[in-house]
Amino acid sequence: MKEDFAAWMALIQRRVETALDHHLPPASIAPTRLHEAMRYAVLGGGKRMRPLLAHAAGEAVGADPRAVDAVACAVEFIHAYSLVHDDLPCMDDDVLRRGRPTCHVQYDEATALLAGDALQTLAFQVLAELPAELVPSCERRLTMLALLAQAAGSRGMAGGQAIDLAAVGLALTVEELEFMHIHKTGALIRAAVLLGAQCGAADEATLAALAHFANRAGLLFQVVDDILDAEGSTTTLGKTAGKDAAQEKPTYVSMLGLARAKELAASLREEAHAALAALAADTTRLAQLTDYIAERQF
Amino acid sequence: MKEDFAAWMALIQRRVETALDHHLPPASIAPTRLHEAMRYAVLGGGKRMRPLLAHAAGEAVGADPRAVDAVACAVEFIHAYSLVHDDLPCMDDDVLRRGRPTCHVQYDEATALLAGDALQTLAFQVLAELPAELVPSCERRLTMLALLAQAAGSRGMAGGQAIDLAAVGLALTVEELEFMHIHKTGALIRAAVLLGAQCGAADEATLAALAHFANRAGLLFQVVDDILDAEGSTTTLGKTAGKDAAQEKPTYVSMLGLARAKELAASLREEAHAALAALAADTTRLAQLTDYIAERQF
Numbered sequence: 001m002k003e004d005f006a007a008w009m010a011l012i013q014r015r016v017e018t019a020l021d022h023h024l025p026p027a028s029i030a031p032t033r034l035h036e037a038m039r040y041a042v043l044g045g046g047k048r049m050r051p052l053l054a055h056a057a058g059e060a061v062g063a064d065p066r067a068v069d070a071v072a073c074a075v076e077f078i079h080a081y082s083l084v085h086d087d088l089p090c091m092d093d094d095v096l097r098r099g100r101p102t103c104h105v106q107y108d109e110a111t112a113l114l115a116g117d118a119l120q121t122l123a124f125q126v127l128a129e130l131p132a133e134l135v136p137s138c139e140r141r142l143t144m145l146a147l148l149a150q151a152a153g154s155r156g157m158a159g160g161q162a163i164d165l166a167a168v169g170l171a172l173t174v175e176e177l178e179f180m181h182i183h184k185t186g187a188l189i190r191a192a193v194l195l196g197a198q199c200g201a202a203d204e205a206t207l208a209a210l211a212h213f214a215n216r217a218g219l220l221f222q223v224v225d226d227i228l229d230a231e232g233s234t235t236t237l238g239k240t241a242g243k244d245a246a247q248e249k250p251t252y253v254s255m256l257g258l259a260r261a262k263e264l265a266a267s268l269r270e271e272a273h274a275a276l277a278a279l280a281a282d283t284t285r286l287a288q289l290t291d292y293i294a295e296r297q298f
Numbered sequence: 299m300k301e302d303f304a305a306w307m308a309l310i311q312r313r314v315e316t317a318l319d320h321h322l323p324p325a326s327i328a329p330t331r332l333h334e335a336m337r338y339a340v341l342g343g344g345k346r347m348r349p350l351l352a353h354a355a356g357e358a359v360g361a362d363p364r365a366v367d368a369v370a371c372a373v374e375f376i377h378a379y380s381l382v383h384d385d386l387p388c389m390d391d392d393v394l395r396r397g398r399p400t401c402h403v404q405y406d407e408a409t410a411l412l413a414g415d416a417l418q419t420l421a422f423q424v425l426a427e428l429p430a431e432l433v434p435s436c437e438r439r440l441t442m443l444a445l446l447a448q449a450a451g452s453r454g455m456a457g458g459q460a461i462d463l464a465a466v467g468l469a470l471t472v473e474e475l476e477f478m479h480i481h482k483t484g485a486l487i488r489a490a491v492l493l494g495a496q497c498g499a500a501d502e503a504t505l506a507a508l509a510h511f512a513n514r515a516g517l518l519f520q521v522v523d524d525i526l527d528a529e530g531s532t533t534t535l536g537k538t539a540g541k542d543a544a545q546e547k548p549t550y551v552s553m554l555g556l557a558r559a560k561e562l563a564a565s566l567r568e569e570a571h572a573a574l575a576a577l578a579a580d581t582t583r584l585a586q587l588t589d590y591i592a593e594r595q596f
Contacts, residue, residue: 025453029453030461031457033460033464034452034456038452081415085415088388090386090407091411108388111460111463113383113388114452114456114459116415117414117415117418118451121450121451121456122451124422124443124447125447125448127443128440128443129444132437138437141440142426142439142440145422145425145443146427149422149426152419153419153420153423154323154416154420155327158332158419159329159332161412162331162409162412163328165408165409166331
C-alpha cells in the first residue's frame, strides 16, 4: 500500500509540475526577468501538498483530473506568491527557501514583489480561463473563484499573515494561535481540498465533510511544521530551521512543549481520519495524505 | 454641457465611494490593522478615473449601473493595490500620495505589502461574487474575470511595472516608452472601459471600437501625467512632483520635450474622439471624459 501511495504521489507531482510549467509565462517573453522570477518561485521544489490534496479530493468525487490540474495550479500559485512576499525583508526576511536562495535574494526585492503580485493574478486567471467542458457548470467555476478569493484574502491567508505579524513577541493563548493558523495556512489547504472536490460531483454534505477534514488536516500540517522547525536542521528542511523561536514567534512547541505538541498532532490525525470515515466516497488517497502529513520528516 | 458633466462626474464618484466602502471589509473586524490599511489605501482621495470610464462605457451600452459599480470597484482595488506596492521603499520609495502619507508610512511596510495583496484578492472576489441577475450571463462574468486578470498580470500592469523598473537610467525609444505605458497604465484603463461595456449588451464590434478608444485614452492619460509631473507642483498634484526626472525615469517630456509632448497629447485626444465617433452608441460621457483627461490640471 505504501509503495502504491508513493507511486501515486510521484505521478501527481509530475503532472502538476507539467501543468505549472504550462500555465507560467515562458521566460523568453517580455518582461523576461519578471517571468524568470515567477518561474523560479514556483518550479523546482516544494512538496506540492496543496495540489496533492486537490487531486486526492478530486479522485474521491470522480473529477476530471485535467480540471483538478488547473485548480491545483491556481492554489499553488497563491501559495508560491505568499512565500515570496513572506520571505521579503519587511516580512520574515529569509534568505533560504526549498534549499535555494529566496526570490528577492536571487533577483531583487522589487522583482520579487512584482513576481508575487503577478503570481496571485495568474492564479485567478487560470481559474477564469478553465475550459468550460472540464467542469460541471459555469456557476461552479464562479463558486470556485469566489472560494479561492475568500481563502487568499484579508479574511483568509493574507489576514492570517497580518495576525502572525501582530503576534510577534506576544503571549498568545492556544486558541489565538489556532485562529492564526486556521487563516494563515488552513484557509488555502481547505481551498485546495474544496476546489478539487468542486471539479467533480460533490454534493453539499460531501463538501461539508471535506471542509471539516481539511480544517483538521490543515492544523495537523501546521503543528507538524512547528515540531519539525524545533527538531529539524536547516539542511533537511531546506529552509532556515529554528527561525520561529529566534523571531519570538509563538508556535505549538513553544506554547505546549514538544511532548504535548506531538499529542496534539496525533489527535488531529485521528480527527482527520474520522472526518473521512463519515464520507461515502473513496477517500483512500486523502487518508494516505493525512498519514504522510503526520509522518513527514521535512 | 460642462455643468452637466461636472454633475454626472460628482454623482458617479459618490456612488463609487459608497460601493468601495461597501465592498471593503470594515475596520472593526479582525485583522483590524490590515483592514484599516486597506481602507486607507482606497478611500478618501483619488480621481476615480477608472470607475468613471467604466460607468461612461456602461452607459453607452445600457448596462445596469449596479453591475458597473462592482466592476468599477474591482478595477479600482487593482489600481489601489498597485499604488501601495509601487510606493514601497523597494519600488519608488514614495512618502506622499493623494496629499497624504503613503500606506507604508502611515502603517508599516509589512502591513502595506499585505494590504496591497489583499486588495488584489478583493478585486477578483468582488467580480466572482457579482450578483448573477445584474449581468447578461454567467459566461460573461468569467470573461470579465479573465479580462481583469490579463490586464493586471505579468503581461499587463505588473509587467509594465517590471519594464518600468528595468528602464531606469536607460535611453528608451519613444516606441519602447509607449510599450511600457500600454502595459503599466494602459492595460487597466482598457479593462475599466471593457468591463463597463461587458456589463451591458455590447457586441464584438462595439467592444473592439471601445478597446481602440481605451488604448488612445490610456496613452493620453499618461502623456498628460508626464506633462503635469514636469510642470506641476507637489501641492497641486498631491504626490511628489518632478520625481520621474529626479529618478532618471524616461517620460514623454524628457524624451520629446514639453512642446512635442503637448502635440502628442492633442493628437491622442483627437484619435480617442475619432474612435468614439465610429460607434453607434451614445458616447457623450466617454467623449467628455476624454476632454477632462486632456485638460486636467492635477
